[in-house]
Amino acid sequence: DADVTQTPRNRITKTGKRIMLECSQTKGHDRMYWYRQDPGLGLRLIYYSFDVKDINKGEISDGYSVSRQAQAKFSLSLESAIPNQTALYFCATSDSGGGYGYTFGSGTRLTIV
């Protein structure tokens, strides 16, 4: 099993729908992150969490919300999806202390039509 698992792998949904992307990890890491990747823009941070009670906005949090249900689970929600949220979404984890780098999931390709 993968260390960081994202579900679903692919999703097509309609404008205005609510959608949740899920991430779970077996690394035992405290920190979890959500990024979106768009061609030519690299990865941009949406939200991050240092523990269950600590949630922080990233650079592009508008239109998104998150929930840290447990140390191992971190969900990203789009309350009312819009087409410009079509992107590849990655969850990542890290141990305390950023110098160790991140472990990434395989990504969720989300298309809003």
Place this chain on the structure above:
Amino acid sequence: AQSVTQPDIHITVSEGASLELRCNYSYGATPYLFWYVQSPGQGLQLLLKYFSGDTLVQGIKGFEAEFKRSQSSFNLRKPSVHWSDAAEYFCAVGGDDKIIFGKGTRLHILP
């Protein structure tokens, strides 16, 4: 403000040739520095990282990178590329809280 610049969007090299991918950053203190690789349809894999010590770091798959504080650079190198190195490469910098990524350099390999 913190930022990462990868000046080259695309680079093409011949198989067996040497490679250097450039990365420049802006950060308030000595940052943690990373290079990640993303193969088509895949997630990101950590190639190497620097956070202290020797400024020349070795990574997986024969890659190395050199931290040059005076130039705010962390360029990735490989002496001889293989066709399997074709991928997108991301430089990243950060501290204890979060990492920011460059926009990536897509590497193409000519046979």
